[in-house]
Amino acid sequence: MVAPSLDSMISGPNRLIRIGFALLLGLVLAACGAKQVVVQGNFPPPLMEKTPLTLGVVYTESFKTHEIYDEAAGREETDWLVKTGSAQVEFWDTLFTGMFTEVVHIDSHDALHAVEDEVDAVIIPYVEDLQYTIPLHTNVKVYEIWMKYRFRLVTMDAIHDHGNGELTYNPNQSLADWTLSAYGKTPTAFLQSDEEAVNLAAVVALRDAGANFATSFHRVPAVAEWLDTRNTITELPAPVTASVEESSTSEESSTSEGSSTSEESSTVDESTADDEGTTST
Amino acid sequence: MTIAGSHRVVWLAGQARWGLTVTALMLLGLLQGCVTATVDEMTFLEPTEGIGDSSVVILGRRHAPDYETEFDFIECIGDHIRRGDNSITVLHELEFINMMYPWFEPRTAPLGPQDIDRLMAQEPVANQFSNIKLEYMIWIDGSTIETNSSGSMTCGVGPGGAGCFGFGTWGNASEYEATIWDFTDQTEVGRISTNTSGQSYMPAVVVPIPIIAPVQGTACDSLGDQLLQYLSATR
Numbered sequence: 434m435v436a437p438s439l440d441s442m443i444s445g446p447n448r449l450i451r452i453g454f455a456l457l458l459g460l461v462l463a464a465c466g467a468k469q470v471v472v473q474g475n476f477p478p479p480l481m482e483k484t485p486l487t488l489g490v491v492y493t494e495s496f497k498t499h500e501i502y503d504e505a506a507g508r509e510e511t512d513w514l515v516k517t518g519s520a521q522v523e524f525w526d527t528l529f530t531g532m533f534t535e536v537v538h539i540d541s542h543d544a545l546h547a548v549e550d551e552v553d554a555v556i557i558p559y560v561e562d563l564q565y566t567i568p569l570h571t572n573v574k575v576y577e578i579w580m581k582y583r584f585r586l587v588t589m590d591a592i593h594d595h596g597n598g599e600l601t602y603n604p605n606q607s608l609a610d611w612t613l614s615a616y617g618k619t620p621t622a623f624l625q626s627d628e629e630a631v632n633l634a635a636v637v638a639l640r641d642a643g644a645n646f647a648t649s650f651h652r653v654p655a656v657a658e659w660l661d662t663r664n665t666i667t668e669l670p671a672p673v674t675a676s677v678e679e680s681s682t683s684e685e686s687s688t689s690e691g692s693s694t695s696e697e698s699s700t701v702d703e704s705t706a707d708d709e710g711t712t713s714t
Numbered sequence: 715m716t717i718a719g720s721h722r723v724v725w726l727a728g729q730a731r732w733g734l735t736v737t738a739l740m741l742l743g744l745l746q747g748c749v750t751a752t753v754d755e756m757t758f759l760e761p762t763e764g765i766g767d768s769s770v771v772i773l774g775r776r777h778a779p780d781y782e783t784e785f786d787f788i789e790c791i792g793d794h795i796r797r798g799d800n801s802i803t804v805l806h807e808l809e810f811i812n813m814m815y816p817w818f819e820p821r822t823a824p825l826g827p828q829d830i831d832r833l834m835a836q837e838p839v840a841n842q843f844s845n846i847k848l849e850y851m852i853w854i855d856g857s858t859i860e861t862n863s864s865g866s867m868t869c870g871v872g873p874g875g876a877g878c879f880g881f882g883t884w885g886n887a888s889e890y891e892a893t894i895w896d897f898t899d900q901t902e903v904g905r906i907s908t909n910t911s912g913q914s915y916m917p918a919v920v921v922p923i924p925i926i927a928p929v930q931g932t933a934c935d936s937l938g939d940q941l942l943q944y945l946s947a948t949r
Contacts, residue, residue: 479815479816480815480816480817480838480839481838481839482836618782620785621785640816645821647816648821648822
């Protein structure tokens with residue numbers, strides 16, 4: 434009974450010093466550490482007539498956990514870690530649900546077999562490239578984000594189950610394969626923190642990606658042709674500046690330009706090179 | 715008695731100092747840089763009747779690559795109209811954009827009243843417009859920029875206190891144009907533009923004294939007044 438109290442009396446000041454030192458070290462490390470942003474936002478559902486399709490959606494692991502890490506180039510800069518994965522899934526879920534009569538998530542072997550006969554087509558989105566600018570030379574917290582997506586629309590036959598929880602698809606069986614760009618900029622210069630400003634720029638970029646997708650989906654020639662064969666034609670107003678960079682299904686994936694830290698661009702390249710894409714789930 | 719008297723003198727001195735401080739702060743608040751404003755109005759179709767229980771939405775143009783109409787400027791004009799005539803329903807810009815997603819994003823927003831027809835072809839969009847009873851859609855295009863800046867200021871902190879010394883000046887210019895669309899007739903019914911500019915100063919002798927020219931605020935008031943006059947013309 435006496436020993437612990439004696440021990441605490443002896444080690445009390447030492448413990449305080451240790452705690453103080455740990456706090457100081459923590460502060461120093463926090464000052465040197467990377468700035469981290471987990472993108473979060475409220476995404477409205479699209480206001481449009483639903484396309485009468487049952488769409489299967491495969492979110493690849495790299496899409497669900499998409500993040501970019503940018504290492505500081507100099508002493509004045511800080512490392513940045515921007516995690517967009519969960520926001521991507523939330524956003525595209527909201528958009529697809531609002532655009533199509535039924536949306537089915539295909540994330541496992543069981544899910545694949547359960548919906549085999551119901552699904553009209555499966556869409557697989559990828560973030561092919563993501564770049565952003567940091568206002569290094571101004572104090573204004575206005576960030577800009579560019580994103581390049583690749584969408585693959587495939588038939589259910591193209592998706593194969595390897596039995597080990599891994600789903601693969603054959604790109605040669607794609608109905609359509611196209612890229613889409615999005616841009617977002619912090620809409621106000623009066624935000625308190627850099628993290629908040631980056632988050633807002635990412636949310637604006639996601640919204641822009643959604644607007645681009647919603648207005649251009651039916652205009653992608655391969656998609657339009659496929660919808661035409663199904664007699665599923667929806668007239669949509671033309672976007673003001675939307676640009677659809679269509680690429681044929683047999684065409685090689687374009688390599689991303691600039692300083693992308695996205696892992697998915699390599700996955701896309703690999704999948705094309707192997708002639709068999711992997712959508713591990 | 716003496717003690718009470720000295721207390722009162724100290725109290726009065728304190729009051730006087732407090733009063734001086736308040737007066738100085740009020741004077742500082744009144745110090746504003748000069749602003750020049752020009753407003754041009756061009757109305758094609760004067761309203762023949764009030765908008766009744768219909769609503770108005772004010773939206774900023776954000777599709778240009780080099781500038782964006784500020785969200786707070788749009789909010790300022792909306793507040794100005796609401797304050798001037800509380801019977802006019804001015805919808806909040808962000809709420810409207812969210813409600814209409816994705817049709818009023820920078821890349822999809824209609825550029826001319828003729829585009830409304832194409833939007834209305836979508837049944838859910840037409841229903842939403844019918845629900846909010848939109849009568850006028852007002853587009854604001856423009857921004858406020860810093861035109862020039864000069865001067866220098868040095869601040870320091872020492873054991874005796876902190877202070878700044880120097881002089882800084884900068885200019886701001888606003889250029890905004892409001893385009894009014896009659897939503898029912900799907901036509902443009904008026905354009906109001908405002909150009910404002912002003913010079914702000916910041917002299918500092920120990921304490922920096924900002925003399926700010928309210929350039930954007932004046933642009934907001936000018937444009938807000940003209941829009942208010944248009945919207946409540948027949949009330």
